[in-house]
Amino acid sequence: MVYWSTLLLAGLAASGAHGTPVEVARRATPTVYLAGDSTMAKTGNGLMGWGEYLAQYITLPVVNKAIAGRSARSYTEEGRFSEIEQLVQADDIVVIEFGHNDGGSPSSASDNGRSDCPGAGDETCTSGKTGATVYTFNHYVEAAARSFVAKGARVVVSSQTPNNLWETGTFVYSVPRFVGYAAAAAEHVGAGASFVDHFQAVADMFLKLGSAKTNALYPQDHTHTSPEGADLVAQAFVEAVGKRFNGTTALDSYVKSPLPAVF
Numbered sequence: 719m720v721y722w723s724t725l726l727l728a729g730l731a732a733s734g735a736h737g738t739p740v741e742v743a744r745r746a747t748p749t750v751y752l753a754g755d756s757t758m759a760k761t762g763n764g765l766m767g768w769g770e771y772l773a774q775y776i777t778l779p780v781v782n783k784a785i786a787g788r789s790a791r792s793y794t795e796e797g798r799f800s801e802i803e804q805l806v807q808a809d810d811i812v813v814i815e816f817g818h819n820d821g822g823s824p825s826s827a828s829d830n831g832r833s834d835c836p837g838a839g840d841e842t843c844t845s846g847k848t849g850a851t852v853y854t855f856n857h858y859v860e861a862a863a864r865s866f867v868a869k870g871a872r873v874v875v876s877s878q879t880p881n882n883l884w885e886t887g888t889f890v891y892s893v894p895r896f897v898g899y900a901a902a903a904a905e906h907v908g909a910g911a912s913f914v915d916h917f918q919a920v921a922d923m924f925l926k927l928g929s930a931k932t933n934a935l936y937p938q939d940h941t942h943t944s945p946e947g948a949d950l951v952a953q954a955f956v957e958a959v960g961k962r963f964n965g966t967t968a969l970d971s972y973v974k975s976p977l978p979a980v981f
């Protein structure tokens with residue numbers, strides 16, 4: 719009886735104004751899962767990741783699974799993508815954003831467990847510390863994306879955020895290789911995956927904000943933002959999605975209006 723009531727309630731919730739329960743198995747609203755590092759995660763002590771602000775600008779519930787210090791490799795090896803794979807249902811959306819902790823060389827004796835094998839294909843490296851095989855950023859991200867798409871979910875591969883581009887008082891930046899890798903990952907996965915250049919959107923926003931305002935968003939170092947900075951970085955993401963900056967993503971129809979205008 720309890721089971722039946724739950725089904726009926728779910729059906730009514732999904733049926734809108736007409737009141738005829740249909741498709742009770744499918745949830746009315748997709749859930750957005752976030753996979754990333756500290757720049758996306760719920761952190762603290764005067765800092766915050768942008769994933770905590772996303773729900774304010776879209777019409778979907780957000781589950782922030784980003785964790786500080788992780789790379790595409792360590793997020794994979796710790797089973798964190800697998801955990802999301804267990805959770806996702808058809809129509810859910812997973813945003814994957816890594817890069818800050820993915821650089822370096824896994825072949826060195828001091829392999830930190832985070833560095834990916836260089837390249838955007840099926841290159842492999844051997845960990846100089848453990849002897850284990852290490853794969854590329856693309857290998858890890860694409861394997862995760864395919865596992866979500868196989869469950870009927872959609873994936874948005876997002877490029878990493880930039881560091882403080884006004885750190886020296888002059889606006890200078892070069893695009894990290896992981897931005898191109900992220901774009902390639904979405905292309906390689908194909909149907910069900912899309913790309914948004916969050917790096918470029920935030921860079922454009924910082925250029926517009928100028929030196930003083932941008933520097934004020936980085937209270938401790940050049941990577942981690944204040945809560946105010948995280949809110950703006952979330953707005954840049956949503957603006958890029960809403961403007962179809964790099965094509966149409968699965969989040970396209972869930973952006974609240976008015977669209978943020980930060981860049």
Ligand SMILES: *[C@@H]1O[C@H](CO)[C@@H](O)[C@H](O)[C@H]1NC(C)=O
Nearest residue numbers: 897898901914915918963964
């Ligand atoms: C994404 O689109 C923006 C706006 O057109 C562009 O500046 C940027 O280079 C694109 N990113 C990639 C990786 O193609």
